[in-house]
Amino acid sequence: PDVAVDVTLGFRAGREADKHDVYLSTDEQAVIDGNAPVTTVTDASYRPLSLDLGMTYYWKINEVNEAETTTTWQGDIWNFATHEYFIVDDFEDYNDWPPDEIWSTWIDGYGVPTNGATVGYPAPDWDQGEHYVETANVHGGEQAMPFFYDNTGAAAYSEGERTFAVPQDWTKAGIQTLVLYFHGSPGNTGQLYVKVNGSKVVYDGDAVDITRPRWKQWGIDLASFGLNLQNVTTLAIGIDGSGAGGTLYFDDIGLYPSVPEQTALEIWFEAEAADSITEP
Incomplete structure (x- = not known):
């Protein structure tokens, strides 16, 4: 179902994650390639500052811990659509x-x-x-x-x-x-x-x-x-x-x-x- 434009994105944090890179865009390929706008958060949730009506957004969470040998774990691509009006x-x-x-x-x-x-x-x-x-x-x-x-x-x-x-x-x-x-x-x-x-x-x-x-x-x-x-x-x-x-x-x-x-x-x-x- 469509979601409100003030939706809060929630996710389960990775076991070894220290922080989370949130990629969010209406451009699916940009999210896949890691070229979409990214926001780093420490909580397992993210509330975008501004979304538009009637749009489909794509997002992923990359888990990050600079102290580990592998510093970044790539997340899956998810999507949601906002209300039309x-x-x-x-x-x-x-x-x-x-x-x-x-x-x-x-x-x-x-x-x-x-x-x-x-x-x-x-x-x-x-x-x-x-x-x-x-x-x-x-x-x-x-x-x-x-x-x-x-x-x-x-x-x-x-x-x-x-x-x-x-x-x-x-x-x-x-x-x-x-x-x-x-x-x-x-x-x-x-x-x-x-x-x-x-x-x-x-x-x-x-x-x-x-x-x-x-x-x-x-x-x-x-x-x-x-x-x-x-x-x-x-x-x-x-x-x-x-x-x-x-x-x-x-x-x-x-x-x-x-x-x-x-x-x-x-x-x-x-x-x-x-x-x-x-x-x-």
Whole structure:
């Protein structure tokens, strides 16, 4: 299985070893040849300073004791792969009890006349198995975020915002892209956007995507926010547009080195709007 980018490499020390040379690289041949970066440790563990997402790393341990006739014993080559992405919010941890309701984390327009957003189902029927979160129409896992919006009256926009209890570093491990998935509904209007630390990026895809009842991937180059993202404290999703209204669903917000490839099924759904389609 894939491992976290802050993995600690552990090994059993050789009986006569005084220290251990750790070779680690994405270049397998460099590790085999002993040309990879090497770190000498005295403990039987090593935590690399910096690994990137979605990479395969090769490593070996050469056991060393300068007092012996044979000073170095060559180790075998091992490998591991790091996770493809970081989860920002997959909406799986919310439930119907305080303080874990989705609207307790994603703050909407409740009590704010200028904000027309409602996050989560406002009055679920418990007897019918309903919840504050969406459980039938999801992209991944078992839950998604329902987002109702109504930019009428005093409401000039609709927005749900999450504040991170611990600021996040969105520059580490080769992160370049914020990815989220949204599901539209017929009749939706308005301009979809995302804010990071208050800096807004609007959806640059087809305007009718928010009206289509299927999941759509949106990949955002983090550089487009124009911020230093080493200290991310807030993430917001919203809809602009006077008089805009409708229902959207959001799921699987993550950080990636690049926009992930879509599955054949997702590509098939995207093709449904075309004049001529061929099933994959």
